[in-house]
């Protein structure tokens with residue numbers, strides 16, 4: 001009997017408070033949207049899905065909202081294959097804060113670059129927009145990462161975020177699934 005090989009990948013969802021990290025995660029996992037705001041302490045979710053013909057078991061760490069002065073806990077820096085960095089298109093401050101968050105990840109991991117997807121969430125709030133799409137795209141280009149604007153509320157581009165992070169991880173980590181005897185090591189684990 002053919003048993004498909006499942007690759008396990010761990011990602012962390014990081015960003016300023018109330019940008020929609022939990023909403024995106026829960027929309028992806030359970031396809032629901034919760035209007036009420038409940039600050040996250042931390043939560044881990046799991047989902048198995050297919051990307052580009054491969055099976056993935058994705059572990060998603062939904063983190064507490066960060067500000068400029070928050071300490072990045074090491075569990076979100078080590079053992080994570082990729083990062084989903086979320087701002088709200090209706091909050092310039094949340095966009096600026098992401099630059100600091102990414103620097104903290106680079107500091108803690110010691111990596112020069114990290115597999116990541118930059119996400120401008122709440123794209124449905126067009127009349128409250130403070131961050132033009134072009135600015136998001138330019139930041140993602142400067143980081144060499146994928147970019148998407150999403151709406152957890154309207155379920156727009158949500159699954160794409162998780163497919164994109166898998167693709168970003170695979171670009172840099174083809175060797176994760178090699179047998180241990182091959183003597184390979186991982187970059188940011």
Ligand SMILES: Nc1nc2c(ncn2[C@@H]2O[C@H](COP(=O)(O)OP(=O)(O)OP(=O)(O)O)[C@@H](O)[C@H]2O)c(=O)[nH]1
Pocket residue numbers: 015016017018019020021022023024034035036037038039040041063064065066121122123124125150151152153154
């Ligand atoms: N209009 C709109 N509201 C959203 C969207 N995503 C989330 N929200 C709302 O924004 C608020 C915060 O959402 P959360 O998902 O709790 O945000 P979070 O980033 O996980 O919050 P913390 O964990 O406290 O940092 C809630 O009231 C959500 O309903 C979206 O795409 N559009």
